[in-house]
Amino acid sequence: MNILRRLGLNGERLWVLPLFLGVLAIVAPWLGVGAGDLRQLMLVAILALTVSGLNLAWGYGGELAIGQLAMYALGAYVTGYLVIEGHDLAVALLASAVASAALGLVTSLPALRISGWGVAMASFFLIIMIPQVVKLFPDQTGGGIGLIGIPAPVFLGRELDDNQFYALVMVVLVLWLLVMRNLVTSRHGSALRVMRESPVLAASLGIDVRRIKITSYVLGAVPAGIAGSLFVFVDRFVAPDYFDFAAAILIIAAAVLGGAETVYGAVVGAAILTVLPARFGVFDEYSEIVFGAFLVGGGILLTNDKLKIRMDGLKLRVRNWGAAEPQRGPAAAGTPNELPALPPRTVVVEEVSKSFGGNRALNGVSLEARPGEITALIGANGSGKTTLLNIISGFYAADSGAVRLDGRALPLGHAVRTARRGVARTFQTPIVPASMTTAEAVAVGRYIADYVSMPSSMVRAPRYRKVAARDAEQGAVWLRATGLADQSRSLARGLSLGDRRMLEVARALATGASVLLLDEVASGLDLEDLERLGALLRAVRDAGGTVILVEHNFRLVTDLADSIYVLERGDLIAHGDAAHIRQNEAVARSYLGDAVAPGLAKGQA
Amino acid sequence: MATALLTGLVLGSIYILVGSGINLVRIATGAFNFAQAAVVMVGAFIAYEFGVERGHSTLIVILVAAAVGAVIGVVTEFVAIRPVAGKGLHGELVTTVGASTILTGLVVVIWGTEVRPVAPFVSDDVVSIAGGRVTVDGLVIIGVAIATCLGLWAWSRLTMTGLAALALSEDRDAATLRGVNVRYLSILAMAAAGAIGGAAGPIIGTQTLAVSTVAAVVILKSFLVLIVGGMGSFPGLLVGGLAIGSIEAGTVRYLGSEYSTFMLFALLLVVLMVRPQGIFGQTHERTV
Amino acid sequence: MLTSACAESGDDAGDDGAFVVYASVGLSGGDSGFAPSIEAGIEAAIAEINENGGLLGREVRLETDNNESDPTKAVSLLQDRIRDSAPDLVWAGTASSESLALQSLTTREEIMALNNGSAPELGDASLFPYAFSAGVRLQSAAEYLATTVVDEGYQNIGIIAGDDPAGEAAMSLYEDAFEDAGLDVATESYEAEAVEVDGPLARLAESDPDVVIFNSTYQAEPVLKSRIKVGMEDVPFIGDVSTTIRSLDETLNDAEKSGVELMSYNVNASTADSPGVTNLLASLDAAGETPETALYLYALGYDPILAYANAVESVGSTDVTEVRAAMEAGEGDTYELSLSDDPGWSETDHLASGEGRFTIIPVAPLVAGQFQIAE
Structure with a gap:
C-alpha cells in the first residue's frame, strides 16, 4: 500500500489499476497465455461490452431497457455484411456503432413516455423480432441459416491474426471502460442517478429528463453494437440462433451478477457467466x-x-x-460561513387559481416575495400552500393568474424551464439518490448552471477539468455553509434527516438559484437542527436570496419570516409580519386555534 | 370470422390463466414471477403422468397438479422471491428466470423433450357456436379463465387478505406499519399462484399438450397482456387477455402469421403511448 | 452413453495409436431432443468398426463433448481439443448453426467433418470441402412429394410450414417442385412454436386444396388439431419427413389421425429389412440402447461414419483429400449403410440424394425406433 501511495496513487487515481490490468490483458498473447484462454477472455470482453451498455441505461439510469441484444445483433449483421462485401473492419466497426446508436435513438422515443416494465416489454419485443427482421433481408443477412464465409478480420488494411484480433478486442474494451468510467464519475453519472431516483428531482434541478434519457439509450447501444461487430469473427459465422432469448437473459444476468451500477462489474459478471457455464456441459x-x-x-x-x-x-x-482528510471539528461543522452574494430577485404571484377535479385548491391568491427576505406560507393541511409552491416551481400549471420573476412571467407547468430561470426548491421528504457521496449530490445541482458536454466529460477535456475544479470549489462553499463539509465524502443516503435537509438546501443553492422554495423543511428536525436551519436561512436572506417557506412549524415561521401569508382552503386570509399574524383573529380561529399546540409540540419533537 | 374470434378467445384465456398467477404475486410481493408459465407446464406434465399414464380421474389430476404447483410456488417464494423482492434491483429478473430454467430442466430430465398427450378435460369434440368452430375444451378454458380472473378480482377487493395485499402493492412500508403481515401474505400469494398455475396445467394442456418449450412461448404473451391491461389489475388482465388473443388470432387469420409479432408490438406501443400505465393500470406518481 | 469419454481425459489422439472421433453434440439445450439419438448412432457405427478390427487396423475411440446446443461453445471446445492434438474425424454439431460455425474451423484446419444437417449450405462442397452429411437434399424430398401427389391425382396443392429456417427452406423447395410438376400451389406459414394453427389453415382452406402438405420442425400436433377445428377434416393431409421423427400416435385422437399420411424414411418403417438396418438395430441392441426416437436419427449418425470407414478402407489411408474423393465416388463396401446403399454424395454436393429412401405411412405407433406398419 505504501509503495502505491509513494507512486502518487490514491483513491482518485486508482483507475490506473484497472487500466494496468487492461494493458496486461491486451498484451496477454505475448505473455504466453494459451489460445484457449485467450478465446475465453475475448468472449468475456465481448459480453462485457454489451453488459456495460446495459449498465449505463439500466444500472445508472434505472431504465429497464434490456434490449441490448438487439443492438448487438444489429452490430453483428452490419459488420458481417460489410466485411463479406470486402470492407475494412475499421469501417464496419464504425458503421455498427452508428447503426446501433440509431437503433438506440429509435427505441428511446417511446421510452420518453413509457417507463418501468413497459420499457422491459418493448425491449423483449425488440429481441423476439430479431429473427423476423433478419428474414426481411435474406440477401444481406443469410436469413434463418446465417451468414457464411466471413473472412479473417482486416483492420486498417492489414489482416489480423488471432492474437492481433484478440488484442484489438481488448483495446476496444479498455477504451470503452475508460470512457464509461469518465462518464459515470462525471456529473452526467450523477444526473443519470438523479433521473433514476426521481424525474421530479431532476426537473427541479433544471435537468432535461428527456434529453438525458435519449442520451443514455443511445450511449448504451453503442458498446453493444461494437461488441456485436467484434463477435462476427469469433465463430466467423452469424445466425439468428445466437440472438435468442437465452442470450438476452445471459446479458441481464451478467449485469446483475457483476453489479449493474458499476463500471468494472460488467467485466466481472461477464467473466462469471462465460467461464462458469462453460463447465456446465459436463452435467449433460x-x-x-x-x-x-x-x-x-x-x-x-x-x-x-x-x-x-x-x-x-x-x-x-x-x-x-x-485522499486528504476532510476538515473535522467545530470549525467545519460550525455556523454557516458567509455566503456569496445572491442576485436579488422578486417573485410576484398574481391572482393564481387552481382546481383539482372540481376541488378549488387556490382561489385568486396573490403575494410577493422580495429578495433579502424570508417569506412564509402557512395554513392548515389542504389550505393550498404546497399547491402554490408547486405552481411557482413549475410543477403545476395554474388555471388562471401568473407568477412573475423580476416582472417576467414564469413558464408555469414547466419545471425544467422554471428551474433554469433560477428558481430552486426542496421536497417534503428529501430526495437523495442512492450511491452518491454528499459532495456529488450537491455538485449535481451545478449540472445546468455550469454545463459540460458528454463527449467532453468522456475524454476529460480541458473544459471538463476546469468545471470539475469549479465544482469542487463551489460545492465546498455550499457544503461549508450547510455544515456538511466534514461529511462530503460519506454516502449521502446515510446522512441524518437534518443533514439530508441541509443537503437539499445546498443542492438547490448550488444550481445558482437565488429564489429558494422550501417545502416543510423543518418537519421532523430536532432543536439543534432547527437552529442550524434557521441560521442557514438567515444567511441566505442576508446574502440577498429570496426565500419562500411553506411551513407547519409556527414558531419557526414567526422566528424567521419577515413576511407571512396565511392560506385557508385556497384563500389568502391574512398577510403581515410575525407580530401582526400572531394577533390576527382570523388566523387564530382558522389555524392557531386548533393547531398551535401541536404545531409547537412538533417544533420540539 | 367467428372461428378466428373463438380461437383468439381461447388463446387469450391461456394468457389470462398464466397472467392471473403473475398478477397475484405481483400484488402481494411486488415481484414479477417469470417462473409462472413453467409451473403451468409442470401441471400439464402431471396431467400426462397421472391422467394418461396412470389413468386417474380428472379431479385427482387437478388436485395433484394444484398441490405440486403450490409446493413449487412456496419453494420459489423462499428461494427466488423473498431474498430479492422489494430491493428495486429487479433481482427477480434473474432469480425467477433461474427458477423457470430449473423447472424446465427437471421436466426434460423426467419426461424428456417429446410432446406428451394430455387427456381431454370435458371433450375434444368440435362444436359450432354462432357460426364459429371451437373445441368443447376451448370453451372450458375461456370459462375457467374468466371465472379465475373475476374470482381473484373479487378476492382482492372484497376480502381482508385481498385488501391487505392491495394495500401492500400501493405502499409497502405504510402497509407494514399498519400491521399487514408481509411474509405471510407473500407465502400465501405464491402458494395460491402456484396452485392456480398447476391446476391450469391440465386444462391449458388440452390445447398445448405437455411439452417443455411451451413455457417460453406463453410467458412473454402473458407479460404483454399484463403490461397492456395494467400490471396488478385483474379487470385489465381479463380485458387485455381477451383483446390481445383476439387481435393475435385475427391478424394471423386475415393478414398472415408473419404479421402477428409486428402487430402486437404496434399494439403495445399504441396502448402505452396513450396510457403508459396500461388500460386499467393505476399510476403511483410521486407527489411533490 | 457410458462409452462417451470426456475431452478432458488428457491422452492425446494417436498416443495409443487409436483413431479419435471427436463428436460435438447438443446433449442439453435445444438439440437435446434428438442429439442423444444421433450420438447413439455414431457409437453404434464405431462399435461395429471396432468389432471388425478397427479402421485400417486402428482402434476407433469416440470423444464426446456436450456443446449445450451453443455454436460458440462448440467452437471453443473444438479449438481446445485441436490444440491438444487434432482429432482424426469430427462430428460437427447436431444443429445447422453449430455445424456451420464448426465447419468454418474444420475447413481451415482441413479436418473431415461429418454432420447431420440438410441445409443446402452445409452440403456446398465449395464452401466446406471436407463436410459430409447423410441428411437428404431437400430437393429430393420435394420431388418425392411431387411424384406422390401427382400419382394420387391431386391438382390443387396447399403447403403449410413453420416459419423456422428448416420450414421455410422446405416450403420454397416444395413450391418449386410442385409448380415444375404442373400443379397449382397455395402456401401458408405459421409461427413454428404456436400452440394452434387455426388462422393459417383457415387461410389455406380458402384456396380449396385437394391435399395439404405440412411440415413441422417442432410439433405437428397443432396443425392436425387445428385441421379439425377449421373444418378441413375431409381434406387429406400429407406430412413431410419432419413429421416422422417421432410418433403422433399417442397425442392425436382418431378424428385427427384420419385422412393423414406421413412421408417417412424407409428405415423408420417396421417393414424395412435391408442388411444395414438390421446391423444398426443389432448394434444398438448390443449397446443396450432402445431407440426412443425414430430410427432415422440414429441412422443419421450411423451412416456417415460407416461411409467414411468404407472410403478409408478402400483408399487405405486417412488422407482427407483422398478420402473425400472416395466418399464422393461412393467407394468401398466394407460396411452396409442403413438409409440406402450409397449416400449419393457428389463432387459439388455433400448432402445425400433421396433415391429409394422414402415411403408413405399412416400415423402409427413407434416401437423401438420403427413405426409399426401392418403388412
Whole structure:
C-alpha cells in the first residue's frame, strides 16, 4: 500500500489499476497465455461490452431497457455484411456503432413516455423480432441459416491474426471502460442517478429528463453494437440462433451478477457467466438445472442487502483512500460561513387559481416575495400552500393568474424551464439518490448552471477539468455553509434527516438559484437542527436570496419570516409580519386555534 | 370470422390463466414471477403422468397438479422471491428466470423433450357456436379463465387478505406499519399462484399438450397482456387477455402469421403511448 | 452413453495409436431432443468398426463433448481439443448453426467433418470441402412429394410450414417442385412454436386444396388439431419427413389421425429389412440402447461414419483429400449403410440424394425406433 501511495496513487487515481490490468490483458498473447484462454477472455470482453451498455441505461439510469441484444445483433449483421462485401473492419466497426446508436435513438422515443416494465416489454419485443427482421433481408443477412464465409478480420488494411484480433478486442474494451468510467464519475453519472431516483428531482434541478434519457439509450447501444461487430469473427459465422432469448437473459444476468451500477462489474459478471457455464456441459442433461440454480444463487447473493452495503462502503473507502482528510471539528461543522452574494430577485404571484377535479385548491391568491427576505406560507393541511409552491416551481400549471420573476412571467407547468430561470426548491421528504457521496449530490445541482458536454466529460477535456475544479470549489462553499463539509465524502443516503435537509438546501443553492422554495423543511428536525436551519436561512436572506417557506412549524415561521401569508382552503386570509399574524383573529380561529399546540409540540419533537 | 374470434378467445384465456398467477404475486410481493408459465407446464406434465399414464380421474389430476404447483410456488417464494423482492434491483429478473430454467430442466430430465398427450378435460369434440368452430375444451378454458380472473378480482377487493395485499402493492412500508403481515401474505400469494398455475396445467394442456418449450412461448404473451391491461389489475388482465388473443388470432387469420409479432408490438406501443400505465393500470406518481 | 469419454481425459489422439472421433453434440439445450439419438448412432457405427478390427487396423475411440446446443461453445471446445492434438474425424454439431460455425474451423484446419444437417449450405462442397452429411437434399424430398401427389391425382396443392429456417427452406423447395410438376400451389406459414394453427389453415382452406402438405420442425400436433377445428377434416393431409421423427400416435385422437399420411424414411418403417438396418438395430441392441426416437436419427449418425470407414478402407489411408474423393465416388463396401446403399454424395454436393429412401405411412405407433406398419 505504501509503495502505491509513494507512486502518487490514491483513491482518485486508482483507475490506473484497472487500466494496468487492461494493458496486461491486451498484451496477454505475448505473455504466453494459451489460445484457449485467450478465446475465453475475448468472449468475456465481448459480453462485457454489451453488459456495460446495459449498465449505463439500466444500472445508472434505472431504465429497464434490456434490449441490448438487439443492438448487438444489429452490430453483428452490419459488420458481417460489410466485411463479406470486402470492407475494412475499421469501417464496419464504425458503421455498427452508428447503426446501433440509431437503433438506440429509435427505441428511446417511446421510452420518453413509457417507463418501468413497459420499457422491459418493448425491449423483449425488440429481441423476439430479431429473427423476423433478419428474414426481411435474406440477401444481406443469410436469413434463418446465417451468414457464411466471413473472412479473417482486416483492420486498417492489414489482416489480423488471432492474437492481433484478440488484442484489438481488448483495446476496444479498455477504451470503452475508460470512457464509461469518465462518464459515470462525471456529473452526467450523477444526473443519470438523479433521473433514476426521481424525474421530479431532476426537473427541479433544471435537468432535461428527456434529453438525458435519449442520451443514455443511445450511449448504451453503442458498446453493444461494437461488441456485436467484434463477435462476427469469433465463430466467423452469424445466425439468428445466437440472438435468442437465452442470450438476452445471459446479458441481464451478467449485469446483475457483476453489479449493474458499476463500471468494472460488467467485466466481472461477464467473466462469471462465460467461464462458469462453460463447465456446465459436463452435467449433460442436468446442465440446464445447474444453470438455473446458478442464476438463482447468484441473483440472491448479488442482490443481498448486507453485501451491497458492504460493497458500497468498500467502494467508498477505496475512492477516499489516500485522499486528504476532510476538515473535522467545530470549525467545519460550525455556523454557516458567509455566503456569496445572491442576485436579488422578486417573485410576484398574481391572482393564481387552481382546481383539482372540481376541488378549488387556490382561489385568486396573490403575494410577493422580495429578495433579502424570508417569506412564509402557512395554513392548515389542504389550505393550498404546497399547491402554490408547486405552481411557482413549475410543477403545476395554474388555471388562471401568473407568477412573475423580476416582472417576467414564469413558464408555469414547466419545471425544467422554471428551474433554469433560477428558481430552486426542496421536497417534503428529501430526495437523495442512492450511491452518491454528499459532495456529488450537491455538485449535481451545478449540472445546468455550469454545463459540460458528454463527449467532453468522456475524454476529460480541458473544459471538463476546469468545471470539475469549479465544482469542487463551489460545492465546498455550499457544503461549508450547510455544515456538511466534514461529511462530503460519506454516502449521502446515510446522512441524518437534518443533514439530508441541509443537503437539499445546498443542492438547490448550488444550481445558482437565488429564489429558494422550501417545502416543510423543518418537519421532523430536532432543536439543534432547527437552529442550524434557521441560521442557514438567515444567511441566505442576508446574502440577498429570496426565500419562500411553506411551513407547519409556527414558531419557526414567526422566528424567521419577515413576511407571512396565511392560506385557508385556497384563500389568502391574512398577510403581515410575525407580530401582526400572531394577533390576527382570523388566523387564530382558522389555524392557531386548533393547531398551535401541536404545531409547537412538533417544533420540539 | 367467428372461428378466428373463438380461437383468439381461447388463446387469450391461456394468457389470462398464466397472467392471473403473475398478477397475484405481483400484488402481494411486488415481484414479477417469470417462473409462472413453467409451473403451468409442470401441471400439464402431471396431467400426462397421472391422467394418461396412470389413468386417474380428472379431479385427482387437478388436485395433484394444484398441490405440486403450490409446493413449487412456496419453494420459489423462499428461494427466488423473498431474498430479492422489494430491493428495486429487479433481482427477480434473474432469480425467477433461474427458477423457470430449473423447472424446465427437471421436466426434460423426467419426461424428456417429446410432446406428451394430455387427456381431454370435458371433450375434444368440435362444436359450432354462432357460426364459429371451437373445441368443447376451448370453451372450458375461456370459462375457467374468466371465472379465475373475476374470482381473484373479487378476492382482492372484497376480502381482508385481498385488501391487505392491495394495500401492500400501493405502499409497502405504510402497509407494514399498519400491521399487514408481509411474509405471510407473500407465502400465501405464491402458494395460491402456484396452485392456480398447476391446476391450469391440465386444462391449458388440452390445447398445448405437455411439452417443455411451451413455457417460453406463453410467458412473454402473458407479460404483454399484463403490461397492456395494467400490471396488478385483474379487470385489465381479463380485458387485455381477451383483446390481445383476439387481435393475435385475427391478424394471423386475415393478414398472415408473419404479421402477428409486428402487430402486437404496434399494439403495445399504441396502448402505452396513450396510457403508459396500461388500460386499467393505476399510476403511483410521486407527489411533490 | 457410458462409452462417451470426456475431452478432458488428457491422452492425446494417436498416443495409443487409436483413431479419435471427436463428436460435438447438443446433449442439453435445444438439440437435446434428438442429439442423444444421433450420438447413439455414431457409437453404434464405431462399435461395429471396432468389432471388425478397427479402421485400417486402428482402434476407433469416440470423444464426446456436450456443446449445450451453443455454436460458440462448440467452437471453443473444438479449438481446445485441436490444440491438444487434432482429432482424426469430427462430428460437427447436431444443429445447422453449430455445424456451420464448426465447419468454418474444420475447413481451415482441413479436418473431415461429418454432420447431420440438410441445409443446402452445409452440403456446398465449395464452401466446406471436407463436410459430409447423410441428411437428404431437400430437393429430393420435394420431388418425392411431387411424384406422390401427382400419382394420387391431386391438382390443387396447399403447403403449410413453420416459419423456422428448416420450414421455410422446405416450403420454397416444395413450391418449386410442385409448380415444375404442373400443379397449382397455395402456401401458408405459421409461427413454428404456436400452440394452434387455426388462422393459417383457415387461410389455406380458402384456396380449396385437394391435399395439404405440412411440415413441422417442432410439433405437428397443432396443425392436425387445428385441421379439425377449421373444418378441413375431409381434406387429406400429407406430412413431410419432419413429421416422422417421432410418433403422433399417442397425442392425436382418431378424428385427427384420419385422412393423414406421413412421408417417412424407409428405415423408420417396421417393414424395412435391408442388411444395414438390421446391423444398426443389432448394434444398438448390443449397446443396450432402445431407440426412443425414430430410427432415422440414429441412422443419421450411423451412416456417415460407416461411409467414411468404407472410403478409408478402400483408399487405405486417412488422407482427407483422398478420402473425400472416395466418399464422393461412393467407394468401398466394407460396411452396409442403413438409409440406402450409397449416400449419393457428389463432387459439388455433400448432402445425400433421396433415391429409394422414402415411403408413405399412416400415423402409427413407434416401437423401438420403427413405426409399426401392418403388412
